[in-house]
Amino acid sequence: MKTLTPDQRVAQLFMVAAYSNRKRIDEDSISTLIQQYGIGGLIFFQGGPVRQSKLLNRYQSQSKVPLLVAMDGEWGAGMRLDSVVKFPFQMSMGGIRQNQLLYDMGQEVAAQFKRLGMHVNFAPVVDVNNNAANPVIGFRSWGEQRENVTEKSYLYMRGMQDAGVLAVAKHFPGHGDTDTDSHLALPLVRVDRRRLDTLELFPFRDLMRRGLGGIMIAHLNVPALDSTGMPSTLSKPIITGMVKQQMGFQGVIFTDAMNMKGVISKYPPGEADLRALLAGNDILEFSKNIPLALQMVRAAINAGQLRQEDIDARCRKVLALKQWAGLNKYRPIELRNLYPDLNSVHAQALSQKLSSLSxxxxxxxxxxxxxxxxxxxxxxxxxxxxxxxxxxxxxxxxxxxxxxxxxxxxxxxxxxxxxxxxxxxxxxxxxxxxxxxxxxxxxxxxxxxxxxxxxxxxxxxxxxxxxxxxxxxxxxxxxxxxxxxxxxxxxxxxxxxxxxxxxxxxxxxxxxxxxxxxxxxxxxxxxxxxxxxxxxLRYGFPEDVGMNNNLEARVDSIVAQALAARAMPGCEVLIARQGTVVLRKSYGTHSFADTPAQAGKPSRPVRNTDLYDLASLTKVSAAVPALLKLQEQGQFSPDKTLGDYFPELKGTNKQDLKLRDVLAHQARLKAWIPFWQGYTRPKGFFAGLFSGFSKPDPNKKPAPDAQLSRRFFRPDSSARFPLQVATKLWGRQDLPAQLVRQIGESPLNEKPGYVYSDLSFYLYPLLVKRITGLPFDQFLQQQVYRPLGATTLGFNPTRRFPRRRIAPTEYDSLFRRQQLHGTVHDEGAALLGGLSSHAGLFGNANDLAKLVQTYAWQGKYGGQQLLKPEILADYTRCQFCDQGNRRGLGFDRPATPPAGNTAPDASASSFGHSGFTGTFFWVDPEQELVYVFLSNRVNPTRRNNKIGELNVRTDILQVALESIRRAQKQQVETTVEE
The missing domain is CATH 3.40.50.1700 (Glycoside hydrolase family 3 C-terminal domain)
Known part of the structure; x- marks a missing residue:
């Protein structure tokens, strides 16, 4: 205070408008006002956060006394700046019942302001909007009920001020019942003093009593308070007589913008500024002509019209505000991490929550x-x-x-x-x-x-x-x-x-x-x-359901390492807890850019709507729900045998195998059969001629130059060759029957015990068709996928979706000899025309999550009980734990001790499955957690198993489980501190 001249003390009472989206000449004009006149502050309007921060660092470096910086941030700094999270309008939140969240919003808005080097927010709007024709307040008000306006304003104000940013309630004495925009003309408030006291002034009084730091005076003609017609901003009876003396307000009094026609249409710049100071305002916002205003104020002081002591008292108040805001320890704005800091996960979650409640x-x-x-x-x-x-x-x-x-x-x-x-x-x-x-x-x-x-x-x-x-x-x-x-x-x-x-x-x-x-x-x-x-499913943020907000960053890190190691070209991760999707994010591209298939073309970035070949997830996403529905209808039981349901297997070594053993992978079935190898012939005319009379032998490896037999495959479809094996490759109609026969003829494993096998899952579509009369895919659509709204789940996706939405898999150099894109990767499923229950299902993560969430919700989704909970519980439980088999019926479960098939911290009751193409889902009922991971790690070759070597899928699940534990620990620590 002692270092300032009398004129500089006057200049401390002026706030000049600044923008970060204008030309250099505009920026330089502000620098001139700072350096030549020593203005006290700035109010920022449109622009961007980085540009504004750079500009403000420049302005602060030019100012003798650190500048007080303000903004109209009624719904946060995003009201004025791009690239900053925006909170809802006040009227949007006017009807929410959880008022305490507005305190949290105040804290977050204050954090934005402080990160941007700002100290004053011209908010909240405490006008009671009871006039639908109001052209300037409307959606900016909390509403028409005074108590509601007051309580919400108080919590917003308190949140900001507790975090070190001054709240300024506006627009005194109340702009809610006007039909004129004060930016364009001077509105007339046609109410008596009693109405003002009981309605318009009610929130201001209450907030003043509870610690309000600042108020903004509106440009209004209020005859009940000043009969001269003087704009309230320039009215000494209103500002000095009422606000300071009658109401006893000792905080900072700001004018509304002094460039508005509500004031300058009658009093030009300079004169309007002088009159505002004479009326008792502390800080003048958006003065149009600083040199003229300072000149007229000095003349008024010299003429005895205005006392220097009054100016000094207001200057001291401004300096005290600057000290309260921390400007006595001023530091330039740090530009690093500015965007992440302004758009924290908590701020985004809070904004979404307020919207959802409104x-x-x-x-x-x-x-x-x-x-x-x-x-x-x-x-x-x-x-x-x-x-x-x-x-x-x-x-x-x-x-x-x-x-x-x-x-x-x-x-x-x-x-x-x-x-x-x-x-x-x-x-x-x-x-x-x-x-x-x-x-x-x-x-x-x-x-x-x-x-x-x-x-x-x-x-x-x-x-x-x-x-x-x-x-x-x-x-x-x-x-x-x-x-x-x-x-x-x-x-x-x-x-x-x-x-x-x-x-x-x-x-x-x-x-x-x-x-x-x-x-x-x-x-x-x-x-x-x-x-x-x-x-x-709901779509929200980790903190909504008790998870740590750094979840996404940790998942990003795991995936980034996997992509850098070329474990897969791209992937999608979906994590949900308590039915809320907290992360749904795609990474990478459909293919590596340097593969022959790309030939230098840019690969398509992965999107959340893309479909993947789910591989063995088909077992628990198609076979299991189909069997659950049949069992619910009394047409299937896992306690019967294969021979009970499949006449083809009677008289074979499969007929007496119990389906409970089969579905738990301990029925001594072979792991798999390379069926396709039996449908090749040596290259050459005579070899091809005589191979046509031989019986297919899948155990005989084909010669390196072997070709697919024309007896079973053609380049075009027909009634005899209706099964699409790949692009321009169609299989003979009896291939499914031949595969069933070969399964029946296959030997059993010599030793009993757990051996993961595909073979029984070739059979279940046949069972569904026999019992229901519907093809397997139609049955699933009617009974499961359509009720879920999961219509990307299905087989042969190119019949329903453009190829560009489907992630390609392997370049098959032995069997189909082409890039597989939209047709199933698994050779056995391909021989069935892509329709099987061991592989062949395609879909996106969001739709798969609907089914997985149904499992987590005991068979209920969308208000429907789609699957019987007691039957589902039987399928997901460990069937033969006492025999060292961790499996449920179809479902995988945690190994004991952990063997890498799931996360180390997955609970004993959890279940899921993995797929050969790089897919995975897991349900942890104890933590109410659902996790889906989709990738095409076999592109361009299945020999790439880095996704398994790096434990990418299970590490992400572990991170999700740790996120819950970290949030719980943080909550305990917060409770102890409180």
């Missing part, structure tokens, strides 16, 4: 939400107002197959008619109303065309669910919502708002939000219907 269900006829029986739905999504696939549509497609449609908000009548006709073939349409506006004057972006289409859709036979991704008041502008089967309000169009809305619709989470404002007579403040969650 979603408000306004209508739910016949409890249509959450959606049931996905297998009965012909589902379409329609987005009104955008041309591209939305986050809502993408996540809806993660739950169930859906066709997506888009329509302009100002579509022509012909376009509306065409869209109505296109949607007529669906029995469920999910409509998202997007790209809405914020202004009442434009009906919040709701167009007549939107209303016309919704009327047409809700008048049709199909069920319609409408989600409003915009201002709460927009609901009043959308007609015929009472015709919709369900209506959801998400308040905004953020990624979180759209994704959590989809999760509510499908039952991943339940809706608990309430309206913070009255939008119609029917939908008043506090209204909101609850729905059920936890019925299907």
């Amino acid at each position: 979603v408000t269900v306004l209508r739910n006829q016949k409890n249509v939400l959450p959606l049931q029986r996905l297998d009965t739905l012909r589902l379409a999504t329609l987005t009104i107002g955008t041309k591209d696939t939305t986050d809502f549509q993408r996540l809806a497609a993660d739950y169930a197959p859906a066709d997506h449609y888009w329509l302009s908000a100002t579509a022509t009548l012909d376009e509306l008619t065409q869209m109505r006709n296109q949607l007529a073939r669906y029995n469920m349409v999910l409509v998202g109303v997007n790209n809405l506006g914020r202004q009442p004057a434009t009906s919040f972006g709701v167009t007549p065309e939107t209303n016309l289409l919704l009327r047409e859709l809700t008048s049709a036979r199909q069920r319609v669910v409408v989600s409003v991704f915009g201002n709460a008041y927009a609901v009043a502008k959308i007609r015929d919502l009472d015709r919709a089967d369900a209506v959801l309000l998400a308040y905004q169009e953020s990624k979180n708002a759209q994704e959590t809305t989809a999760q509510v619709i499908f039952g991943g989470i339940g809706a608990t939000g309430q309206l913070p404002v009255t939008v119609t007579d029917k939908y008043s403040q506090g209204f909101g219907l609850n729905t059920t969650g936890g019925q299907r």
